[in-house]
Amino acid sequence: MAGASSGLQSKRELGKATRDAFGRALEALGADHPEVVVVDGDVGNSTRTEWFGKKYPNRFFNVGIAESNLVGVAAGLAASNKTAVIASFAAFITCNAYDQLRMSVAYPGMNVKVVGSHAGISIGEDGASQMGIEDVALMCALPGFVVIVPSDEGSAKAATKAMLEYKGPVYLRCGRPEVPKLYPEGQVPFQIGKANKLRDGKDLTIVANGIMVAMALDAAEALVGEGIEARVLDMHTVKPIDRDALVSAAKETGAMVVAEEHLAHGGLGSVVAYTLAESHPVPIRFVNLLDTFAESGAPDALLKKYGLTAAKIVEAGRSAAGAKKR
Amino acid sequence: MANNLDALLARARSIREDIVKMTTEAGSGHPSSSMSAAEVVTALYFGGFLKHDPRSPQWPDRDRFILSKGHAAPVLYAALAQSGYFPHDEIMTLRKIDSPVEGHPNMKRLPGVEASTGSLGQGLSIGVGHALAARVDGKSYHTYVMTGDGEIEEGQIWEAAASAAKYQLDNLTLIVDRNHFQQTGPAEEVLNMDPIDGKFTAFGWKTQVINGNDLREVLQALDRANAVKGMPTCIVSLTHKGQGMLNLLRRLGDTNFHGKPLPAQNLNEALAEIAAS
Structure with a gap:
């Protein structure tokens, strides 16, 4: 494959x-x-x-x-x-x-x-x-x-x-x-500080960057089967963060997952949480490397062992969507 | 030459006066670390070595002077103010709120400052960058960097030294202000870096050792540095920390006098000693 x-x-x-x-x-x-x-x-x-x-x-x-x-x-x-x-x-x-x-x-x-x-x-x-x-x-x-x-x-x-x-x-x-490949050849909308919405949804937003964006899209497809329509934002710029895209997503979808190939402290997850905490707080779940160094191994095996997979994003999405106020 | 030398000696005295006045007014700062470097800075700014234009601080063809030992900012501020980069009375706002005359040099706020320094060891690398840019652009400007002697304990200095030799940067001159003291004591006791000239020679530099508080020797050394081809030059400038007020410092029982201003009651005595020097 x-x-x-x-x-x-x-x-x-x-x-x-x-x-x-x-x-x-x-x-x-x-x-x-x-x-x-x-x-x-x-x-x-x-x-x-x-x-x-x-x-x-x-x-x-x-x-x-x-x-x-x-x-x-x-x-x-x-x-x-x-x-x-x-x-x-x-x-x-x-x-x-x-x-x-x-x-x-x-x-x-x-x-x-x-x-x-x-x-x-x-x-x-x-x-x-x-x-x-x-x-x-x-x-x-x-x-x-x-x-x-x-x-x-x-x-x-x-x-x-x-x-x-x-x-x-x-x-x-x-x-x-x-x-x-996530973007068609020669058609990459790219503006510093402006997130790209790769998929729309009303139940959940998955904010990701780097290699986690492809997994976020896979996760969003899987979540359809559970009745959860997820928006996916490619948050390629962590600083300055696209506050408008985050606030709109929080208001319109009410729950969020942030996925990144980075430690928990100070990465995209921290920035998203900081941004939303003072404007429009919603349930957020995080998929990242937590607080540990990794080790040697095949990339696939490492990503699986350290929890950076589409399956983990699905789990997190389910949890975030379930935590929404009814 | 004699008249010119007399004028430069007067200039060095004037720079020392500014240093003690501004730091005593500020109530903090590093006057002794600044005063050791007065002859070198005088020679560069007023002895014809730095091509520069205070009305156009960013003139692309200007020579650069980077004060890597940023805590000696007062000697730089005195030279910049006396050159006309900013009104002379602004030096008396040193270290005060809203003043661009900050505790350590800030290039974003004060014209004429070529690098923001204060974390020791970084200025020589920046100088290498300027010297490489001159080569890329086919420009003939010269870059001067001054470090302290304690400062060369930083490993980055030696990374920079190796890279300057690799690129044969004869448009780069380093002056090590060898004033023999650092924060807690004599430099050779804290971490002995002797022989400094031998180390730079081994790194592929042309070196000179001079009495850096003798203006005539400084002028000659800078002339010789300009004539060197194919390698960077290091001038080990043997100086006294607090030069110009050494009698006063001896009387006060502190010939290092690191990182503190003269008390106001000693200011006139210092100015008198400078005037007589």
Whole structure:
């Protein structure tokens, strides 16, 4: 079955990994954006920035395995009017260089684009040390950062373009495995801070991003059999959150599930709950990694063991819908 | 040259006066860490080394000066104010609410500040970025970075040092303000980084060791740095923390005098010592 080894348990057609889509988009956009420079921490063949580097060697700098310096160099390039793109594993770029992201990028509002690849547990066998599962929380905590988590090839490509055209610090989260295609070729509505409604429903809203969007759609289909019509929002931008879409969904469907490949604290679930708590509280259930590191294993097996499946979203949806005031 | 040197010496005294006045008025800050660097900052801003235009702080071809040891902000503020980046009397609003003359430099709020610093160890990487941008754009501007000597205990400094050597950044000059003291004591006791010049030489830099409180030596060192080709330059600038008010600090029994202002009752004595220096 297609996707059986991708860890995504979907019957949908697989597309490129979001890191590949980012890499190709960056390479293509480099031609029309001479102000874009890329700094690599010697993982360009993993993050796919090497495709840009091969095409524009004069605008590509590999500063070695030194994330703190990587971020600072990017900040300096940005201060001299470059659009500086840096990419490394999500875990390393956000955790190793957090003070530099805070002090050299966020505080002065530098035009630096931070791309964290290999996010989540779906990277598989390399294990917990390589899995960025707290990156969204960390990056959302920094004032002024935009935080984007694309769900498929097309949206990652569109997000890359939007990121380069946006002036200011952006964090783009990418993943390692191939992921199901969710948007038709060349028809990806993508606006920073604006959720995409992929399916409408009146009984429940499933808010998801990254690899969880495909599972949310699968879950919504399964819930039809239980008489629950679920709306699905691809919340690709975690910050700034699409408050209007959330409040409308809360008012119109009355119950919510938030699904993300991230720890419980500080991720999309926290942002959604914070947003709705003060405007239109409804029952919410969460599908995420709770409060634990994962381990080595095949992506499929990991997602199942750590509860990131369409079945878990169905369970959560049933519970949220059942908790609504009658 | 002699007249010019006299004018620059007067400028250095004037910068020191500003440092003690603004920090005493603020009631906090790091005057001693600022005063050690007065000759270098004077040479850069008033000795003809920094091409800059206070009326156009973002002029793309300007030379850059990044004060990585952000706690020495008063020496930078004095130089910027005396250059005309903002009204001189604004330095007396240092550290006060709503003032852009903050405790540590904030590039978003104060013109002429090239980097927001205050978390030590980050300025050299930013300088490398500016120097690489000059190369990408085919521009000839020079980037100067000043760190403290305690600051080079930060690992990021050495990541940056290696990357500057890799890209042969002869448009980058680092000045280490070797004033021998950090927050809790002598730098070589807290974490011995000697030999500083030897370390930078090993990292692929051209190095010089100078008396950084001797303006003539500073001017010569900056001239030599500009002539270096194919590698970045590090000037280890041997200085005294609190230079200009050392007699007073000795009398007060604290020659480190880290992170505190002169009490108001000692201000005139300090100004007199600076004037006589």
